[in-house]
Amino acid sequence: MPEPVLEIRNVSKTYTGRRGLFGKSDPVDALRDVSLTVARGESFGLVGESGSGKTTLTRSILRLEQPSSGQILFHGNDMAALSPRSLRRLRARIQIVFQDPYASLNPRMTIEDIVTEPMLIHRDIVGLDRAARRDRAAELLSLVGLGSQLLRRHPHEFSGGQRQRIGIARALASGPELLLLDEPTSALDVSVQAQVLNLLIELQDRLQLTYFFISHDLAVVRYLCTRVALIHHGRIIEEGETNRIFDAPQTEYARTLISAAPEVRVPA
């Protein structure tokens, strides 16, 4: 097995009850003792239904949230132990593409601003001046299949699929090696979804990216990912090679989930 890029070790996360207007709510266990390893260059799929803890795990990997216990290692380094400076450097190497292409782009910024922002923030690593950043933004846009003449436009002028491409271009701007893909196609129509999925595959091949792909759509995961983990109520239920999981699920939950997924097959 190739070198692990991301290691998640026994991560748990409990949300303490919030004090509401009329009293306290109970604490919620969002993640329970989750352990996963993502190897370099692979596409790792994380499948779960709503409320299963997918999003909490993503946010924890990005350090947007602190796990209650456990470690998240990036290339063997514990992210919780990093200095703010090192953490910032690290952020250049882990990037994310969000589910909702309409909400994830700042409506007040131009495409150029959006795509160059990571380069600006990480200019000490990327090392590009203003003009070079602009050139690179144009390059990134054509890489994701958009014309560089669109740099001056604002997000609202684009369709959903195009925005998702912009989101991908932004994620690539700081030259990351690991991309977290948080349901990047679930808000898109099937025809557009197919385009974006193909783009992702193409980019992975071209840029040697590692994907951590989160989805509730089994078909998409099976299409894109080499390894899959199922998460349910904050716990990893089953993990393994994609084909193995789909063809011979070991757990009851996995079997239910796979059989429930509608497929374009004529019922007998």
Added chain:
Amino acid sequence: MGEALLQIDDLHLTMSSFDGLAHVLNGVSLTVRRGEIWGVVGESGCGKSLTGLSISRLVQSPPARYPAGAIRFEGRNLMSLSQREMQALRGTRIGMIFQDPTTNLNPTLKIGTQLIDVALAAAHHDSSILSGAKGREARRAARALAVRMLEQVGITDAAARLDSYPHEFSGGMRQRVLIAMALIGRPDLLIADEPTTALDVSVQAQILALLRGIVADHDMGVILITHNLGVVAQTCSHVAVMYAGNVVETGPVAQVIDRPAHPYTRALMAAIPTRETRRGELQGLAGTVPDLIRPPPGCRFAPRCNRATEICRGQFPAMTPTAAGHSVACYHPVIEREVASA
């Protein structure tokens, strides 16, 4: 095959907006019989939902206008009914279920109250629903009916749940309540607009199974509006594929999915990854849905179609039967037997 329950005939719908007049529905035709579950599929913005709402005459007018077409429900043209007459049909003859179970229930009223209100309203037009009970008795009868309906859609401890508020239910349960509400007036036609899109796959499967069971029990016609071909394949008996305000292909599910004749249907299916699709071999569909204010002449799919020729850009192709019950609106349909995106 029984008599047509619903017959939509060349329905046109326009919407006026800042940019101009949008031709949202452009001659939609569809026939639904009792016992049939029709899946209406297509990408977002192709007019699926507006077709459903038009049947119940629930599209705000203005800005909407119906320049042409008819919707016949058991032979009566709904387009010529007054709102009052239409209201008598809603709930009792035509039921509806919408996409988002969280927003479709009134958050400030108990589940029971909402069910009973619908039952009473329905009984107003069809007294047999509460077996002719009046006044107080009617209320009691409506309550009993509500309990029965909840039990029927699979809610346990139904009598106690009547006093709960919507926010105390999970998403799947709420959708069950909405189905119960739609069915309490014993409609003959049920229009379900993306009833499972907001739900998880496992819940989706349950709800779809429930729908299938109900149709079998009640001998009703169903229109299931969805963007998910998988759902159609799993649930429906017939399917109508819509593109940019037109129905481009109709037929029994087995026919259409096995042998899609319209290039658009084929493209849609090719875009869905299946067990057999290999990595990197998914077929995308280039381009986007056309601008409905200035639609392309002729076949609206022509600009994205790899089979398009000169004729396609001239006039819209008429629906032509290709096999029993299977029709397609295309000058160059794919007739040969083959499996999509092998």
Added chain:
Amino acid sequence: MTPDLTSLTRRSLLALAGAGLAAASFPARLSAQSGKILIIASNQDIPNFDPHTASGYSAAFLLRNVYDPLVRVSGNPPEAVPGLAESWQVSEDGTEYTFNLNPEATFHSGNKVTADDVVYSFTRAAGLAKGNSWMIRDIVDPGRIEAVDEGTVKFTLAMPFAAFLAVLPWQFIVEKAAVEANLGEDQGQTWLMTNVAGSGPFTVARYEPGTLYQLARAENAWQPGGGNLDGVIWQLLRETATQRLALQRGEVHIAVDLTSEDMDALEGAPGVVRIIEPEYRTFSIKMNTESGPLSDINLRKAVSYAVNYEALVEAAGYAELMVGPLPNGILGHNPDLDVPRQDLEKAKEYLAQSEHPDGGITLRMVHVTGLEQQRRFSLIMLDSLKALNIDLEIQPMAWPDMVAASASPETFPDFFPVYQTANYGDPDNIAFAAYHSASNGNWQNAVYSSPEVDALIEEGRTTIDPDARVEIYRRFQEAVVADAPDVFGVLEMRKLAMREAVENYNFTPVASNAIYCWPLSLN
């Protein structure tokens, strides 16, 4: 009735109002209240009922009706008439006063008013040193008031004081026994604040602070004369226009705070009598003689000659221009005094002799927030001073801020308009308060100080002989005019209006809005 706004004149409006009056129906007309109740509209609340701490004209109204002084003031020109004392004797040198109390005089409690009560009252007033006690400060020593017998009381003054009989109407007698029974820790102040221990013709029947105070005729009212009133209501109506309207509608009998505009509006109003009489109340503009540019007498004179006096009178409505520092008509007033009148040439001459021969300075005028006439005077000054190329900065100030600013010449503004009301009908009142250096630091005379003027004032107040006093005050007036410490302004007429139904009213130019109701009748 749809009045055409453009063609509506004041007269036609009044006719309209009169016609409407008849049509307007109010459930309870004045007569509906049992007995004869006189209603007076005022905009000033009554602070408290203690005769030795309360001050202000509203308090004066209450006190002079529910308490008795030794002597009362009446007539025009005002003179002392019997109150509790039915007669009195003055010694040659003017230092000994002997009062013989009216044997009929009884307190509301039924007890007789005795010399002891008089001594107690003066002692209490002097001890508290609040309210009106300033009028007799340094003149009446409580230790030298003697109860000769039950009905006789003798005052030995620290010095001759010409105005003694004029200040006595404002020194009220309380019932010693009643106060001592409720002494508390503050000389009975808390108790007297809301209770009455007097012998006046009326007593307090009910009161709602901020709304009304109702007096009822004392059961054992012993005072001679007297009208048919069963009671009096002091009704608070803050806006003068409201007072006027209420008077027109017959909801009140007397309105005491009317403006000139109101008086114009009331002209010819049916059933209404207007009383517009000169009163001993000066309204002039003090200048900062000690600090700032106006410490230069030439500049002061320049200003005095630049002022548009005609505008002052016009803006003041029913008023007459002051001639010198004393109110017109008061004892010793010299109507022929040579005082500055608008004369721009003279003004510029004086300006040329000052430190600012070309003007070009900015002076500061402060007026009290909400006092309309003061605001008008400020604007007139602004307008007048433009001729001298002097800018005026007008600053409205809250009254307490103004009081604070008076404390020193440095904080006192260049101009400050002041009303000086004669609390008693004697020139000493205004002269001492407004021009004697003893009041420096107080608002009445914050800065002006002249040994010559001081000496004249002191001589005037200790001289008894009226003719000698006239001469002294003549010199006083000339001395003040020569110093030009003020822009002498106007004497506003007292403007009262009452229903015709009120009978027996006689105007007295002292505290005329604190109406003494005993002689009045309603028909």
Added chain:
Amino acid sequence: MLLFLVRRILLLIPVIIGLTIIMFAIARLLPGDPVGLAAGPNATQVEREALAQEFGLDRPVWGQYATYVTGLMQGDLGRSLLTRRPVAADIASYLPATLELVFAAMAIAIVVGVPLGLLTAIWRNRWPDYLSQVVAIGAISMPRFFLGLLLQLVFAMWLLWLPLGGRLPIVVMPPPFVTGFITVDALIAGDFSTFVTALKHLAMPAIALSLSPLATIMRMMRSSSIEVMAQDYVMTARALGLPRRKILTRAIARNAFSATLTVIGLYFGWLLGGTVLVETVFDWPGLGLYATKAIVSQDMMPVIGVALVIGLIFVMANLLIDLAYGLINPKVRYA
């Protein structure tokens, strides 16, 4: 529920402390000489000092504050420097007048505004809707004191239909004190003519005060009704054949009103403090006039007292609104 009430009432304590601290800080800002004013024009330095001492004004401000808070715990709001009367007693005598005015204005605003808002939402984009929108903007924009003057001019001075100001004509004895609301007390006493008279006096100030909340409530009700009409559950109700009237009362009015309630609560507190101008115009003997007079003479105890009382009523009103909101909206109740 009880716990919630207790917690909310306990929350009043920091509000009281905060309010008094803020107001004391402002009192401290005053550059003026309230003692000089209260002592009167002829007072000597000794008298002023005595007065300052009597009211504790010679002590450091924190000491004054400590005394005030100690008094407050016994319901003592201090004494007015000017009248020397206890502030609590003054407020008790002025508050009913203000409350009567505010309640009357709010009643007009709600009774007219809520149905009108609902109706205009139904008639959206037809002429009655446009007309009421224009009128509403006008009502919100009208300076209350100018409106008051115009009303006086027309109804009291020209037409002579209504009295110019005050709560009752001078000559009418107020009914025995029960609630402090003259209209209510007159009814309790069975004195119908006094009731009518009091109502006539109440009419103009209440209308002048009610116009802006009326228009706001109407606009709020209209917009939230329109918003609710676009809700999915209204569509569902229509799709399932519920009669119009039922949709209107059950779904729209109920949900739209719960949004409007918040505005009503805010306005109630706002009106309490906003009666100043109307009370000034109509000579209405309420808290506003009392506070104005105290402010102008820099008599801070009454000002602090009024701010405190209005603040507390405001908080209590919002507590009631929250409770009412919970009754209408079960989500809040159980959350």
Added chain:
Amino acid sequence: MSDVADISMPHAEAAPRREGLARGWFRFRQSRLSMVGAALTFVVLFFAVFGMMLAPYPEHVAGGIETGLRFLPPSWAHPFGTNELGQDVLSLTMAGTTVSVLAGFGVVLIGTLIGTVMGGIAGFAGGWLDEILMRFTDLTLTIPSLILAMAIAAALGPGFENMVLAISLSWWPGYARLVRGEVIGAREEVYVTAARAIGASPTRVLFRHILPNCVSPIIVKMSLDMGFAILTVAGLGFIGIGVRPPTPEWGTMLSNARSYMPDIWWTAMAPGTAMFLTVVGFNLLGDGLRDILDPKGRR
């Protein structure tokens, strides 16, 4: 294999940014009331700038008096009559626009500034800082604002700056709550999470991503508040705690005029009507702006 290369973009070509403005203007123009508001506001702003110059009797505006011409009823020479000092009411009213509009702007601007800082910090920092700032805001909101403004104005003494400051100090809590709400809302937006995921510093997140997206509702509130600020300014003037003479101000004019009602009604009409029309103008404009800038808040 890939369809990446042949993407066509019909929408992108058809929708340049300018069209957003055109669309907004179109919607604004659709509403006749918004246009009336814009026109009124324009007239008001015109008088605010040129009122002093255009006044038929500029000497009266500067404090000049003509006591001989007191209380003249409306005529050609004095369309709104003269006041108690013989000053032309029309001139004073025209010149009074400047004070009202400037004071309104001042109040709204300072209020917005304080409110944005308080609300921005509270919403962005969250936690105890949020708690403290918002409790303080709520507390200030609890004090009746007019009484608070009056108390502060009385304490500071009359004058334009003092008055503006006094009202602003009672005005900001509304903005603090608005901005906090908007900031918290924006903080939860995915694009903000995206910025944080990129590694943007808190300052950058706040100033580049959050605040720019809160601007529309703030501008809308400012325009809607202008009218009320002008009313409050006039209210203080009416009570007698306003600007210093001879500065013409509508509330003060109305307060003076009141004593002469009903006989001399004209001195009240011009300032009262001017105030009403000004506030109507700003309110209509604010409604119109809200419709285009803040569709969420639309009726």
